Amino acid sequence: MGTPLGDFIRAKRDSTQPETLGLPDHGRRRSPGLRRSDLAARAGISVEYLTRIEQGRDRNPSVAVVNAIADALSLAPAERDHLGYLTKITGGACSGHTEPAPPPREVRPSLLATLRLLEPGVAMVTNRLGDVLAHTSGYELVTSGSGLLDADIPNLTRYVFTDPRARTYFADWDDVAAEHAFDLWRAPSIENSEWLTAELARTAGVDFTRRLHRHAVPQRGVLRLNHPTEGRLQLLREILELPADGQQLVVFHPADEQTAQSVDRLRRRPHARLRSIS
Template identity: 70%
Template sequence: MGTPLGDFIRAKRDSIQPQSLGLPDRGRRRSPGLRRQDLASWADISVEYLTRIEQGRDRNPSPTVVNALADALRLDHSERNHLRYLAKITGDECAVHIRPVPPSRRVRPTVLDTLRLLEPGIAIVANRLGDVLAHTSSFRLVTGGTGLLDPAHPNLNRYVFTDPRARAFFVDWDDVADEQTFDLWQAPSLENLEWLTGELSPIAGSEFTHRLKRHVVPRRGILRLNHPAGHQLRLRRETLELPAEAQQLVVFLPADDQTAEVVDQLQRQSHGRLRSIS
C-alpha cells in the first residue's frame, strides 16, 4: 500500500524529463519521466531504499533523505514544504490509528466580527476540507443560482466534484479542482482528511482520487466565474490563515473594472446580511 509521500515522489519523478537534468535520452521506456536509478543517484541513496519509500514500505525517511530528494527533484519552495509535510503525516500514520471524524464547524466570534467588517465585500471563512463555514452577503450574490450554497453544510469539494453546475460556474474548472484536492493535504488533522476522502471518494470517483494522488502544487491565479446572470467575473484572492482553528479567511477582490461594476450592480439589486453556517 502506498503513502502520500511515496505518491508525491513518484508523481514528480514521472513528470521530469531526463534531458532537463542533463541526462541522456535512453529511448522509449514503459514509464515516463526520470528513472528510479537516476533519482536515487542524484539523492545519494540506494535504488532499493527509494523503492521502499515510493511503495510505502519505509514511512520514516530522515530529514536528510527528504531534503536530498527535494534537491534531486528540483522542487520549488512550495513543493519542498509539501514534501516535508507529507513526510511528517506519513510518519504519523504509523504511530496512530486513524479514526475518521468530521472537523469542528465552529467559527470564533471575533472572526465573525471581522467578516462583518468586510461587508459589502466578498469573503468567506472556510477550512482546508472545503467547508464554507460563514460568508458575507456579497459572496451569496456572486454564487447565487450556482448551487454552491444550497446544502445545509456547503463544501467546495463536494460541489466541484459532484455537482455538474460547477463545471459551468468555474471557467478554469481543472485548476480549481487541483487547488481543492491539494488543500486537503493541509486538513485540520489526519482524522478529518480520512473522514472527507472516505465520504467523497465513492461518489466523486476517479476524477477526485486521481487528482488527490497527483499532488499538483497549484499556482492560484485569477479566479474566473461564470455568473448565472451572464457575466464573467475575474477575482483575485487574499487568504488569511487562522492557525488556531485550522481555518482561513478568504477575501475575493475584483481583478478588473468590469468585474467591479458587475459586483456593484449585484449589490445594488439585493441587500443582504452576513450569514454564518453552523
Template identity: 70%
Template sequence: MGTPLGDFVRAKRDSIQPAALGLPERGRRRSPGLRRLDLANRAGISVEYLTRIEQGRDRHPSVAVVNALADALSLDPTERTHLRYLTKITGSECVSHARPAPPNREVRPTVRETLRLLEPGLALVTNRLGDILARTGAYEAVLGGTGLLDADAVPNLTRYVFTDPRARALFPDWEDIADEQAFDIRLGPSVESSEWFTTELAPVAGPEFTRRLNRHTIPKRGILRLAHPAGPELRLRRETLELAEDTQQLVVLLPADEQTAEAVERLRRLPAPRLRAIS
C-alpha cells in the same frame, strides 16, 4: 500500501525527463520519467532506500534525506513545502489510530466579527476540505444564485465542484479549480478529517475526483473566473489568510478589473447583506 510521501516522490520522478537534468537517455523503458537509480544517485541514497520510501515501507526519512530528494527532483519552493508537509503526515499516519472524523466547524466570534468588518466585500471562512463555514452578505448575494450555497447544512465547494453540473458552467477554468480542491484535501484540517471527507465524497464524485487525489500537481491559483448566471464574467483575485489556531482560512475575493467591480456591485445590491455562519 503507498503513502502520500511515496506517491508524491514517485509521481515527480515519473514526470521528469532525464534530458531535463542533463542525464543521457537509456533506451526505451516501460515507465516514463527518471529511473530510481538516477534519482537515488542524485540524492545520495541507495536505490533500496528510495524504493522503501516510494512503496511506503519507510515512513520516517530524515530531514537531510527529504532535502536531498527535493534537490534531486529540482523542486520549486512550493513543491518543497508540500514535500515537507507530506513527510509530516506520512509519519503521523503510522502512529495515529484515530478514526476518520469530520473536522471542527466552529467559527470563533472574533473571526465572525472580522467578516462583518469586511462588508460589503466578498469574503468567507473555509477549511481545506472546502466547507464554507461563514460568509459575508455580499458573498452570499453574488454566489447565491449559482447553487453553491444551496446545501441544507454546510455548503462545500469541493463537493459542489465535483458533483453539481452547475459548477462546470460557473467555473470556465473548471479543471484548474478541480485540481485545487483535490490538492487541498491533503492539507487538512487533519489526517483523520481528510480521510473522512475523501471516503464520503469519492463514491459520488467518481473518477474526476479520485484520479486527482494522488497526482500531487501543485495548483497555480491564478485569477478566479466566474461565469455568473446573471450574465457578467467576474475576474477575482484571492487573498487567503491562514487561521492557524482553527486550521481554517479567511479568503477575501477582490475584483481584478473595473468591469468586475461594477458587476459585483450590481449583484450584491439584490438581497439585503447579512452574515451567515455555521458552527
C-alpha cells in the same frame, strides 16, 4: 501498500523530464519521466532505498534524505512544503500517532467581526474540507444562481466534484478541482477519511481519486466565474491562514474593471446579510 509520501515522489519523478534537470535522454523508457536510478544518484541514495520509500516500505526517511530528494527533483518551495507535510503524516501513521480531532465548524466571534468589516466586499471563512463556514453578502452575490450555497452546510469540495453546475460556474473547473483535492491532504485525517469513504470517493468516482493522489501543488491563479446574470467574473484571492482554528479567511478582489463594475451592479440589488454556519 504505498504511502502519500511515496505516491508524491513517484508522481513527481514520472512528470519530470531528464532534460529539465540537465540529464541526458537515454531513449525509450518503460515509464515516463525520470528514471529511478537517475533520481537516486542525484539524491545520493541507493536505488533500493528510493524504491522502498516510493513503495511505502520505508515510512521514516531522515530529514537529510527528504531534503536530498527535494533537491534532486528541483522542487519549488510549495512542493517542498507539501513533501515535508507528507513525510510527517506518513511517519505519524507508522508510529501510531493519534489523529487530531475533526475541526470545529464554529467561527470565533472576533473572526466574524473581522468579516463584517469587509462588508460589502467578497469574503468567506472556510476550512480544508471545503466547508463554507461564514461569508459576506458580497460572496453570496457572486455565487448567486450557482447552487453553491444551497446546502445547509455549503461545501465547496462536494459542490465542485458532485454538482454538474460547478463545471459551468467555474470557468477553469480542472484547476479548481485540483485545488480542492490537494487541500484535503491538509484536512484532519479522521473526518477526511470518513468523508471521502462515505461520500466523495463513492459519488465522484475515479476522477476525484485520481486528482487526490496526483499531489499536484496548485498555482491558485485568478479565479474565473461564469455568473448567470453578469457573465464572466475574474477575481484575485488573498488567503489568510488561521492555523489555530484550522480555517482560512479568503478575500476576493476584482481582477479587472469589468468585474469591478459587475460586482458593483450586484451590490445595488437587495441582498442578504453576513451568514455564519455552525
